[in-house]
Amino acid sequence: MDTSGALGLLFLIVLISIVVFLICREVLCWYWKINEQLSCLMGIRETLEEIQQQLARTPGVGTAPAGDQATVATPVVRLACKRCERPVEHGARFCEYCGAPQA
Numbered sequence: 417m418d419t420s421g422a423l424g425l426l427f428l429i430v431l432i433s434i435v436v437f438l439i440c441r442e443v444l445c446w447y448w449k450i451n452e453q454l455s456c457l458m459g460i461r462e463t464l465e466e467i468q469q470q471l472a473r474t475p476g477v478g479t480a481p482a483g484d485q486a487t488v489a490t491p492v493v494r495l496a497c498k499r500c501e502r503p504v505e506h507g508a509r510f511c512e513y514c515g516a517p518q519a
C-alpha cells in the first residue's frame with residue numbers, strides 16, 4: 417500500500433468516526449429527550465421574559481418598593497399565635513397548629 421492509499425484510508429476512518437459520533441449523539445439526545453428539554457427550557461425563558469416585560473410596564477409591580485411606595489403599600493400582616501408563636505392567618509379565630517383561640 418502506497419502513501420496516498422494510506423492517507424485515503426485514514427481520511428475514510430476519520431470520516432466514518434465523525435459520522436458514527438454524530439449518529440450516537442443524535443441517539444443520546446433522543447433517548448434523554450435533551451432536545452425536548454432544551455425547547456421546553458427556551459419556551460420557559462421566553463415566557464418569563466414576557467412576564468418580566470409586562471411587569472416592568474405595570475406601574476408599582478415588579479419593582480422593589482422603596483421610599484414613598486413602601487409607606488403607601490399595604491403592610492403584610494403577620495400575626496403569630498400567642499401560644500405556639502406560629503404564623504396565623506389574618507382574621508382566623510383559632511390557630512391551625514395548636515388550636516388556641518385568637519382574640
Ligand SMILES: [Zn+2]
Nearest residue numbers: 497500511514
Ligand atoms: Zn398556635
